[in-house]
Amino acid sequence: MTSATLPPPRPTRRLLRARILTLIRAGAALIVSLMFFAPIYWMVLTAFKSGNEAFNATPSLIVWPDFGNFSLVLTQSNFGLALSTSLFVATTSTVFCLILGASIAYPLARIKMRGQKHIAFWILSLRIIPPIAVIIPLFLLLRSVGLTGSIWSLVIVYTYMNLPLTVWLLRGFFADLPAEIEEASFVDGAGRFRTFIGVTLPLTAPGFIATALLCFIFAWNEFLFANILTGAATRTAPVGLTEYVTPVSVEWNKIMAAGTLVVLPVWIGALAAQRYLVRGLTLGAVK
Amino acid sequence: MTAHSSIKEGTPRVSKTKAAGIEFSAVNMTFADGTTALKSLDLVIEEGEFVVFVGPSGCGKSTALRILAGLEQATGGTIAIKGRDVTDLGPQHRDIAMVFQSYALYPHKTVYENLAYPLKIRGLGKAAIETAVAGVADLLGLAALLQRKPGALSGGQRQRVAMGRALVRNPKAFLMDEPLSNLDAALRVEMRGEIRRLHRRLGVTTVYVTHDQVEAMTMGDRVAVLRGGELQQFDAPQRLYEQPANMFVASFIGSPAINLAMAELGAGSAAVTLAGNAIPLPPSRRVEGQSAGPVMIGIRPEAFSYRRDLEHDVSLTITPDLIESLGAELLVHFAIPAASVPVALTSSAKSAVSQISLPGNAREVSTRFVAKLDARCAYAVGQEATVWFSTDHLMLFEAATGRTILASAPMLKLPV
Amino acid sequence: MSDSISTITRGSHHRSRRDGWTWFARRYGALLPMAPGMLFLVLMSIYPTVYSLVISLFRWNLSDPTRMRFGGWHNYGLLLTDATFWNAVIVTFKFVTIAVSLELVLGLAIALLFFQRFPGDRFLRAILILPMVVAPVVVGLLSRYMLNVQFGIVTFVTEALGFGRVDFFGEPDLALGTLIVIDIWQWTPFMFLIMLAALQGVPEDIIEAAKVDGARPVRILFDHILHLIRYPVAVAVALRLIDAFRVYDIIFMTTRGGPIDVTQTLSWQIYDAGFKSLDIGYAAAYSWLMLIIVVVTVTLVLRLLLNEQASR
Numbered sequence A: 001m002t003s004a005t006l007p008p009p010r011p012t013r014r015l016l017r018a019r020i021l022t023l024i025r026a027g028a029a030l031i032v033s034l035m036f037f038a039p040i041y042w043m044v045l046t047a048f049k050s051g052n053e054a055f056n057a058t059p060s061l062i063v064w065p066d067f068g069n070f071s072l073v074l075t076q077s078n079f080g081l082a083l084s085t086s087l088f089v090a091t092t093s094t095v096f097c098l099i100l101g102a103s104i105a106y107p108l109a110r111i112k113m114r115g116q117k118h119i120a121f122w123i124l125s126l127r128i129i130p131p132i133a134v135i136i137p138l139f140l141l142l143r144s145v146g147l148t149g150s151i152w153s154l155v156i157v158y159t160y161m162n163l164p165l166t167v168w169l170l171r172g173f174f175a176d177l178p179a180e181i182e183e184a185s186f187v188d189g190a191g192r193f194r195t196f197i198g199v200t201l202p203l204t205a206p207g208f209i210a211t212a213l214l215c216f217i218f219a220w221n222e223f224l225f226a227n228i229l230t231g232a233a234t235r236t237a238p239v240g241l242t243e244y245v246t247p248v249s250v251e252w253n254k255i256m257a258a259g260t261l262v263v264l265p266v267w268i269g270a271l272a273a274q275r276y277l278v279r280g281l282t283l284g285a286v287k
Numbered sequence B: 001m002t003a004h005s006s007i008k009e010g011t012p013r014v015s016k017t018k019a020a021g022i023e024f025s026a027v028n029m030t031f032a033d034g035t036t037a038l039k040s041l042d043l044v045i046e047e048g049e050f051v052v053f054v055g056p057s058g059c060g061k062s063t064a065l066r067i068l069a070g071l072e073q074a075t076g077g078t079i080a081i082k083g084r085d086v087t088d089l090g091p092q093h094r095d096i097a098m099v100f101q102s103y104a105l106y107p108h109k110t111v112y113e114n115l116a117y118p119l120k121i122r123g124l125g126k127a128a129i130e131t132a133v134a135g136v137a138d139l140l141g142l143a144a145l146l147q148r149k150p151g152a153l154s155g156g157q158r159q160r161v162a163m164g165r166a167l168v169r170n171p172k173a174f175l176m177d178e179p180l181s182n183l184d185a186a187l188r189v190e191m192r193g194e195i196r197r198l199h200r201r202l203g204v205t206t207v208y209v210t211h212d213q214v215e216a217m218t219m220g221d222r223v224a225v226l227r228g229g230e231l232q233q234f235d236a237p238q239r240l241y242e243q244p245a246n247m248f249v250a251s252f253i254g255s256p257a258i259n260l261a262m263a264e265l266g267a268g269s270a271a272v273t274l275a276g277n278a279i280p281l282p283p284s285r286r287v288e289g290q291s292a293g294p295v296m297i298g299i300r301p302e303a304f305s306y307r308r309d310l311e312h313d314v315s316l317t318i319t320p321d322l323i324e325s326l327g328a329e330l331l332v333h334f335a336i337p338a339a340s341v342p343v344a345l346t347s348s349a350k351s352a353v354s355q356i357s358l359p360g361n362a363r364e365v366s367t368r369f370v371a372k373l374d375a376r377c378a379y380a381v382g383q384e385a386t387v388w389f390s391t392d393h394l395m396l397f398e399a400a401t402g403r404t405i406l407a408s409a410p411m412l413k414l415p416v
Numbered sequence C: 001m002s003d004s005i006s007t008i009t010r011g012s013h014h015r016s017r018r019d020g021w022t023w024f025a026r027r028y029g030a031l032l033p034m035a036p037g038m039l040f041l042v043l044m045s046i047y048p049t050v051y052s053l054v055i056s057l058f059r060w061n062l063s064d065p066t067r068m069r070f071g072g073w074h075n076y077g078l079l080l081t082d083a084t085f086w087n088a089v090i091v092t093f094k095f096v097t098i099a100v101s102l103e104l105v106l107g108l109a110i111a112l113l114f115f116q117r118f119p120g121d122r123f124l125r126a127i128l129i130l131p132m133v134v135a136p137v138v139v140g141l142l143s144r145y146m147l148n149v150q151f152g153i154v155t156f157v158t159e160a161l162g163f164g165r166v167d168f169f170g171e172p173d174l175a176l177g178t179l180i181v182i183d184i185w186q187w188t189p190f191m192f193l194i195m196l197a198a199l200q201g202v203p204e205d206i207i208e209a210a211k212v213d214g215a216r217p218v219r220i221l222f223d224h225i226l227h228l229i230r231y232p233v234a235v236a237v238a239l240r241l242i243d244a245f246r247v248y249d250i251i252f253m254t255t256r257g258g259p260i261d262v263t264q265t266l267s268w269q270i271y272d273a274g275f276k277s278l279d280i281g282y283a284a285a286y287s288w289l290m291l292i293i294v295v296v297t298v299t300l301v302l303r304l305l306l307n308e309q310a311s312r
């Protein structure tokens, strides 16, 4: 407002230099980003290509968008079913994770007791065990209760897999909430449970959403357990994808379309959770 | 390192009259988001001077200091340090030292390493660094703490280390941005004196930023009062107090703040009418060429006395509504039936307070005044009393702009 | 309110059994919600570990599940004298160390590009994080398509550059390197994000103080920033190590351990032993050795990254 009345500022040499440097940095960042984006672009592009274009030795960089591959993938095979299985498994395990996770994380964050740290770190240490190292006993355990081939086996495994992450993240979010806010609610006469539902939960909702998105992403992308624990009717999307690759025919355009369908929801989730991504990926260690 | 640099040829913006320590010439600062933090700042700081930048929050003091340090790039104008145009130099090349409000100690280095760092950067030898660090550590009483990390120091000790890091290398200027604001009151007063003594001893040009007018008055050789990015006045503390350039400066300097109210200047400025009382102005206090009409009047709380004498010959009848004891003196609060001055022309914080203290009946025109009186006066709340002052201590400001028309006559004692 | 008062007065008169119970409930009642989740975690972690420890001491092949003989350290002995195990150790370490260290360096470099804001940086950052969340299976398929010797886009490029057709997954000299490059593509964004957050966590006034003290950008990076981001770096490296040791999906989709044995990682071999040869006693012992290797490596690296700071 007042700046309009001033003469236009003369950029000093140093300012000019800073601007040029910024331009160089932005250019470099653009090139790097494009390099990381290129394969993704190629996948999505191929998903829109006809069968012949996909095999063309001289690749075309731009194609006319044709959603044919997507509808074929979704209708002509079991892939649609696989997607819905994935959706169910990922969503259900995420819900379980949040319920169990919050019920562990809240007392851990709020109640003073000895050994609290040990419990938290024991839970964290579960993250270090390679899944491959426990898959055989888990497989045998789930088989002995007749759950192999059922989607519930995956729900159980994914809940277990994501629970340490959930506990650590939620514990951090609860700890970030000033205890005074809850204490005010106690003083106002609400009990712990009432306070948790009425005060704590709404105030930590963004944390819950971010945690849920991450749990969902990890469950959605998981392959090792899904490959071993599912049967023909209960394949998840990543497992379903592998079946497109047969020695007889490899329809890359359809595979890429299916791949795009697998990746798309996760991208949306990741972009939505961007603000909490670092925190989530480091189990709350870096904010 | 007595780097009295020669004045380079071809650098025209250098004042030739006296050795300028630091020179701001038409410095403008508009941030990327459109905030204008400095408007055409012109300021010449003499070599070896201790200058304080003061003003309310957001007035641009830190910005001015950061531009001087090279941490921020001005959008216009030039900066010269010891005659050298440094506008286009980064902070690395300006040879200045800075004490940050947060101290900005390197948390991963010991006190010794913190103090040694600027010297190490300059490629000094190990022995020379050791001597210099030992000297500074002695000066500031840090010798016992050299192997500690900043995390293991108290606030006051950290502050000393921050000072030490600036002192260790004989810079062309010291810059300090509210260096004492994180200390408790007693320590702050102690460090205030210590910084002044250090300055006297080293004689290095120092620019000190604070929002505390008491700190500004007690520390500065000269004080620059900023408001909304504009320099209001650059003067010695006593002159700021007695001869403020405008009502803003008058209201910012002094505690308790100056009493301000609307008044009416008579024809030929023979008298000024405050709340119905015509106060005749002696010839020496008349303002040449000032047309009659509304003005704003200012009287410092210290200007009042409870008894009449040669220096206090104008009376005002008041009814105290609050009396605060300071021990030897009383702060006597009262309302006078005159309109308040426009908030926009005073230092914002204080006018906000005076608004809150207005009585509930908004239609009643009244303004709050404070008198600082000798405790012997024995005035009581609700009992009518008389206070005395002199026209020598009256200040008048132009109604439209707040510019000073009549400053108080010099030689008033400083407030505590 | 009245409840707690009555508890106190009663308690002061005589300690009955019921008071002990209220005391317990007051003290630990709030922990009760933890029970189901903790039970689940304990069951799902202790059972498999103990079970796998036990079967690792047996000779047990599921192709003949009735024949289960105690073998003591037999499986471990077998493994430690087996050249394929040591090959897998070497392959895994090559993969893990090269991939993770390059990801760290690249991630930090890119984070430095993004450290100071520039127009459009948010958009580019959003693009940059996409690879990280692509399902590894999809990454495997995509890389197979792009690296296809006949019609892959990369082949098109290598031919245009005069290198001819290169079979990245088929050449024994290239296969592991190709997997490493794919891992770098997918996980550098992870490092980038954490490094950027770490850089943004460095107090600005420290950098400014260093500037005023005369330090140039490179000096500031090495003297201060790298020290101040040690903790996030350690966390990121540890997490990346843990994940890199698991590499499986991509190998499953691309080289399947080949050509010959150049991409036979520990995970891959455990899977092979357990689900192809059904030699689960052996696979369990293998799992234990792998767990030990992972834990030791991660601990050592964390020590290295964090302790150096303490000694400085």
Ligand SMILES: Nc1ncnc2c1ncn2[C@@H]1O[C@H](COP(=O)(O)OP(=O)(O)OP(=O)(O)O)[C@@H](O)[C@H]1O
Pocket: B031, B032, B033, B035, B036, B037, B055, B056, B057, B058, B059, B060, B061, B062, B063, B064, B211
């Ligand atoms: N990086 C920035 N971007 C945009 N505006 C800024 C920036 N830094 C400061 N400002 C604005 O510039 C004005 C002056 O800021 P400055 O920090 O100089 O104030 P100050 O006088 O030091 O106040 P305080 O006493 O609160 O420290 C303020 O309005 C502030 O909001």
Ligand SMILES: [Mg+2]
Pocket: B061, B062, B063
């Ligand atoms: Mg400031």
